[in-house]
Amino acid sequence: MKKYRSLLPIDEEGYYGRFGGAYIPEILHSNVRNLREAFYRYVDDEDFQKEFDALMRDYVGRPSPLYRADRLSALYGTNIYLKREDLNHTGAHKINNAIGSALLAKRMGKHRIIAETGAGQHGVATATVCALMGLECVVYMGATDVARQQPNVERMKMLGAKVVPVQSGNKTLKDATNEAIRDWCCNPDSFYIIGSTVGPHPYPEMVAHFQSVISKEIKDQLRSQIGRENPDYVVACVGGGSNAAGAFYHFVNHPEVKLIAAEAAGKGINSGETAATIHAGSEGIIHGARTLVMQTDDGQIVEPYSISAGLDYPGIGPLHAFLATSGRAEVMAVTDAEALDAAMTLTRNEGIIPALESAHALAVLDKKHFREDDIVVINVSGRGDKDMHTYLYSLQYRDVSL
Incomplete structure (x- = not known):
């Protein structure tokens, strides 16, 4: 399936040594499989890379x-x-992955984007790219972080994103991620842009690639x-x-x-x-x-x-x-x-x-x-x-x- 040579020490199942893999509920299996196939299909595609490079240069x-x-x-x-x-x-650096992921979402025919955010920079980057590409954007953010990162909350709203404060747990990044995954389970036609090298394979590899x-x-x-x-x-x-x-x-x-x-x-x-x-x-x-x-x-x-x-x-x-x-x-x-x-x-x-x-x-x-x-x-x-x-x-x- 892979078309490109990753520089990371990763195997075909998404493991770095004993770490990694995809431990996901059954409802997300097809989503993650389709994402993996799309990532490997487009990551070396000449038109994809040309569009990504142009946005990195002229927009970022x-x-x-x-x-x-x-x-x-x-x-x-x-x-x-x-x-x-x-x-x-x-x-911040978050815009690099947001652009790469959004370009991938468009090629997969996705129009609704889900994201989680802690400090707000990934949320802002995702909201920015969604405004640029005409995509619906929903950002989950812990209520604690909403309070301490208010300027970024206002930026996301101005960019047209729906910001959902999360009240569970410690009301921070972990809890925002939990809610974003729940949304994805309920709305499998959406595209989840994860902000870091976490989550099921291929997310850690994909995010690292766009940030490389x-x-x-x-x-x-x-x-x-x-x-x-x-x-x-x-x-x-x-x-x-x-x-x-x-x-x-x-x-x-x-x-x-x-x-x-x-x-x-x-x-x-x-x-x-x-x-x-x-x-x-x-x-x-x-x-x-x-x-x-x-x-x-x-x-x-x-x-x-x-x-x-x-x-x-x-x-x-x-x-x-x-x-x-x-x-x-x-x-x-x-x-x-x-x-x-x-x-x-x-x-x-x-x-x-x-x-x-x-x-x-x-x-x-x-x-x-x-x-x-x-x-x-x-x-x-x-x-x-x-x-x-x-x-x-x-x-x-x-x-x-x-």
Whole structure:
């Protein structure tokens, strides 16, 4: 069935080692099978790729810059490059997958789009693409996230999407995903655009593929700027893991490039208020895939916590579970306080306000020593406009001059 060669360590059934697969109710079997067939049919189709590339260039504004952060580099005594996904249209990396998925939906004859969102960036990206392509859009969002990400809620509504606040559970990303899957079960003629590398196969592979434009550009831009295409380190935050999958994609098979994933420790790994799934989770099944999950001994989901709505998820994409357990990626748990400090460091030294999600990746600079000649690429997955209320509220109680 496959027409293209994936660069990921995935088998025909969608497993990365023992993680992945498709654990879904019978009502969704034909949907997932049809999606898998369509993805493999169109992913290498010349007309599909031409349309995708044109939208990436002319609508999204790609390639996003790879910026050498001179002041940050001097501060940490190494060479820091920022992949500026925050400069994309809609303000984050999410638009890459939204466009690819929507183009696929249109070719499958789908007219109603379902999405889930945490921080709101995937919801905004999906609503944006649906407005562009004339598609109906329904976005599920936890009520907690609706409150803390109100600007993105208003953007989605302005773009014509129906935003459904979810009141169950912790009222965050997990619960929004649950409701989106329920909608899909009830409306199998709809197309579900998942925002991260989670869910049943082929979603983790498909989302990673559409996001792989990030690492492809990093290689091209490093070659142009410094004469070499592989950095020493690539750093990205992980919740479900889409921006990290995109940033890691073209480097996974190059062991000389060290991969660092920053997950949200919340108030501490052992605090009971954390979203550090790789550190605190165990093997289980969530939202259609076998992966690492925060759960009790009897398999009940433990509610996650993070100051960052986009990382507030009790699972991790199966690719990242594999990369972490195999030792290919180093995983660092970053607390709320460390992320806030990192955000202020970037803001005050480079004039860039990152999303709270991206701030977790930036916090790696304070947790790991890099050599003077290292090339360190950090994926700034989104901009901080959506988080201003949280920043101002949180920082006023800390020793920070605003």
